[in-house]
Amino acid sequence: MEKTFDVIVIGSGISGGWAAKEFCEKGMKTLVLERGRDVKHLEDYPTALKNPWDFEHRNRMPHQVREANPIVSRCYAFGEATEHFFLKDTEHPYIQEKPFDWIRGYQVGGKSLLWARQVQRWSKYDFEMPARDGFGGEWPITYDDIANWYSHVEKFVGISGNKDGLETLPDGEFLPPWEMNAVEQHIQSAIKENYKDRYPIIGRCAHLTEPKEVHLEQGRGQCQARNLCERGCPFGGYFSSNSSTIPWAEKTGNLTLQPDSVVHSIIYDETQRKAKGVRVINRLTKETTEYFARVIFLNASTLNSNLILLNSKSDRFPNGLGNDSGLLGKYIAFHNYRGEISATYKGYEDTYYFGRRPTAVMLPNFRNVYRHDMPFKGGYQIHFTATRKSWQRGIASDQFGADFKESISKPGDWSIYMMAQAETVPKEKSHVRLSDTAVDEWGIPQLITSVDYDENDELLLQDFFKQGSDMLKKAGCENISTRDTGQAPGLDIHEMGGVRMGPDPETSLLNKWNQLHACNNVFVTDGACMSSTGSHNPSLTFMALTARAANFAVDEMKKGEL
């Protein structure tokens, strides 16, 4: 097999798929390395069309599996229908110095098969807030640097949404939006009436509500509102690397996709003073092979990208590739998902809904937006849904028999579920590092996670509980009850940072084009590059940064700069 390429992309998930697409379209011979097995769109979705009763335990996991895999079992999407797309705890161990639920999908497509598909653009405030308010890292780019790349990505991915005209959540290139139900509309109105700074919208998500030519060309069709997405979609209704970017890249003839390839490290050439390739261990045979390229894109997912750089040691970089600042692996942050509020609503019993909507109502962040005026740093985005109660209300009932069956077979009263997706402050002490002693099956050092909540998270959580409850109260909701899930960082599956972007090589690893300051033919464009977490969903930003960096790299390669 050919060992030399124009570009090597490490990882085939949501950002790696984008790197592959952009490079292959521009004529670059591209090798995509994926540590897991291959998953082909449609062919490898064994559960996609199964009914609930087709699963031995109706999609719940056996006790022994949950006992043996406590981390992945805590993920809401892990069940009999999806377990083949999740890494089991024992398959790639890591060391939790502090509790961290690291949820992983090791296969072609990575977690893009499993993601929750919510795609909000970051606003200028999300990018400016850290430097303005003195937390996290200063972003070397502004909203204007990325706006066109958001558009570029959105058009290809296919995103449903409403043009809401909000400064705090910029509009994008939208397909028709999903609809709110009667109670959600009622709560939306109540919040708008009572708060000048709060404007709930229907969530924006990567689903083809009305496919365009570019989506049909990808072989994808309209979302059927099944909401069984994590099994892989037989209609190509949602965006994944498998359904979209990877087959698109393959069609150019420039892609070499190589599964079962665990990247050990990036090889640094001391004389050329740049990276020259990648050292790969075959997942199954454990055989080592080296591949070479002019440019390397690191898209292995946040923590694994950190791990690979930390393990890429050379005379020039004894502490990990590009790690002159000593900050590699530090300033890891995530989204705080601990806050939940439930409530009930009386009324609108004469309305119902149809189809299973793959999004929720979203209230963009309204805290610390224009100035830092709260006792905490950062903000939070609220998600909420209203649904009519199901047969499950029958469990607590003291009734049984024919009338009982009849009653619980009908939709019950409305209930409301609300949650916060809260920004967390990246801190130097929140870090990952390599173990000196423990190695994995491939002889690669195990990762140690040392990431935790802090006082800021508690203040922000209390603010959400107060504000969320007040808003629901003003909307006439009852039985309002708050709950701290107490979950560990990581279960949000929004881990970010460790190889952060920034204007200053003393305090960051990557420049404004996602190049390592100290080794400019290595780019990191997955979650590891994030200078702060913002409060809106991050995947769209990973994709836009990747497309932007890839196109920059192509230009530089053509100019002979890379």
Next chain:
Amino acid sequence: MKRRTALSNLSLIAGGSTLLPHLMLSGCETKEHPYALFDIGDTELLNDIAETIIPETNGSPGAKAANVGDFIQRYVTDCFSPIDQKVLLDGLAKLKTEMETKFGKTFTSLSPDQKTDVVRGLEVQRAENPQNAGPGAPPHFYHHLKSTILFGYFTSEQGATTALRYVPVPGEQKGIIPYNGEKAWAL
């Protein structure tokens, strides 16, 4: 679960005396009962309790037709924690003994009114069970039983497609449609 492990669990849970009839019974059968924690007669018992809670109604088969009794044994065997298994199995054993003592026959042989009375009694026991006696206090066995019956029934083909409206591929979504007393969506 390996049969030997299951048997040793059972002897810990229920004691040797209840183990004996089970072994005798399974020894006589040519086909072994697939759920080692349960007796072969439990499928019928569980189906009959389930049918009392979710009976056949107009145009909709009940829990027995959906064979919820079989599902409960599979689900309890594979998905319950050992603690919850013990609560359920102890409760079931106690119920069987009570039927013998009180009626001199099995639950299955009772009249419909008697079955209703027994289940009503279980509802009362559950309501009186001091679930909030302390942190981690186990729920009454009937709570586990009822929740598994409802789960098993409404996710079965019979339950999802006749008691509820099952639309595997909606094709579209509507935020608001009028509601006039129809059945709920299954998913």
